[in-house]
Amino acid sequence: MVTTQLLQVSTIEEVRKYIQRVRKEGKRIGFVPTMGYLHEGHISLVQAARAACDVVVMSIFVNPLQFGPNEDFERYPRDLERDRELAANAGVDLLFTPDVKEMYPRKVVTTVSVAEVSEPLCGKSRPGHFDGVATVVMKLFQIVQPDAAFFGQKDAQQLAVISRMVEDLSVPVEIVPCPIVREADGLALSSRNVYLTPEERKQAVVLFRSLKLAEALLATGTPLREIREQMTAMIKAEPLAEIDYVEVMKYPELVSAEHAEKGERICFALAVRFGRTRLIDNWITTV
Ligand code: AMP
Numbered sequence: 001m002v003t004t005q006l007l008q009v010s011t012i013e014e015v016r017k018y019i020q021r022v023r024k025e026g027k028r029i030g031f032v033p034t035m036g037y038l039h040e041g042h043i044s045l046v047q048a049a050r051a052a053c054d055v056v057v058m059s060i061f062v063n064p065l066q067f068g069p070n071e072d073f074e075r076y077p078r079d080l081e082r083d084r085e086l087a088a089n090a091g092v093d094l095l096f097t098p099d100v101k102e103m104y105p106r107k108v109v110t111t112v113s114v115a116e117v118s119e120p121l122c123g124k125s126r127p128g129h130f131d132g133v134a135t136v137v138m139k140l141f142q143i144v145q146p147d148a149a150f151f152g153q154k155d156a157q158q159l160a161v162i163s164r165m166v167e168d169l170s171v172p173v174e175i176v177p178c179p180i181v182r183e184a185d186g187l188a189l190s191s192r193n194v195y196l197t198p199e200e201r202k203q204a205v206v207l208f209r210s211l212k213l214a215e216a217l218l219a220t221g222t223p224l225r226e227i228r229e230q231m232t233a234m235i236k237a238e239p240l241a242e243i244d245y246v247e248v249m250k251y252p253e254l255v256s257a258e259h260a261e262k263g264e265r266i267c268f269a270l271a272v273r274f275g276r277t278r279l280i281d282n283w284i285t286t287v
Helices: 012-024 040-052 080-090 121-125 129-144 153-168 191-195 198-201 204-219 224-236
Strands: 008-009 029-034 057-060 094-095 148-152 174-178 241-250 265-274 277-286
Touching: 008 224, 012 029, 012 057, 012 094, 029 129, 029 174, 029 241, 040 057, 040 080, 040 191, 040 198, 057 080, 057 129, 080 094, 080 121, 121 129, 121 153, 121 241, 121 265, 129 153, 129 224, 148 153, 153 174, 153 265, 191 204, 191 277, 204 224, 204 277, 224 241
Parallel strands: 008 094, 029 057, 029 148, 057 094, 148 174
Antiparallel strands: 241 265, 265 277
């Protein structure tokens, strides 16, 4: 257990004051943006940030801009008490927990939109989602002004969108990708996993199983199109699974991998619904 003194603040002004002070001390600032309901995936980002930086700032903010009108903004799991304790134990120095009024006191008319990489996959099923993500991350970067920010590869498209935004707009933040943390049976950790019924939870492991199938088939030289078909069939065999997408894309460009050349990075990406719960997972590799 790490014993740093966690400071929790909920206003932008308090964050700025803190950052000004640690900057003066010449500290390197690492930042972990989250929506809370913390799990080991989030904690692994904190650990990476601690290893690379002097000060770790975490934000917990369920960002209404990135939820569609019929999505789970209202019922998204929240437990600030528990999160504060987990963050303190993981070694977070500053926990920023603004409310919606603090982040968006007025109607937001200035947004960040990253074309192309935002459009396929989750961008197609969740219109406007990545504009909401890019806008809040840009805003958080302006508030925290970190040297480095840590993102999970679990959200591979989000990582691609943020990396592209930072490159295109010359944002002075190093984006650090961190590996996917999984349950013992392979299910990727997600705050949304608590929505799953016991039967859905059992069947949800098919996301990981289909990625392992992709790995095995790729090793034997199976064409990508056929791998995708076999993954789809495997997922469809689970009675509670309803496929949103099963795709193979070049990464991080997120264009069709149909003509991927040897040595290129590709991403097998999945979104599958179980009842009201939508789960995503992916595997990035080189062909
Ligand atoms: P969220 O709170 O879901 O918005 O996630 C906050 C950050 O944690 C994002 O960078 C996610 O990619 C990352 N994250 C979520 N789940 C995992 C996981 N299972 N493994 C690694 N990183 C994760």
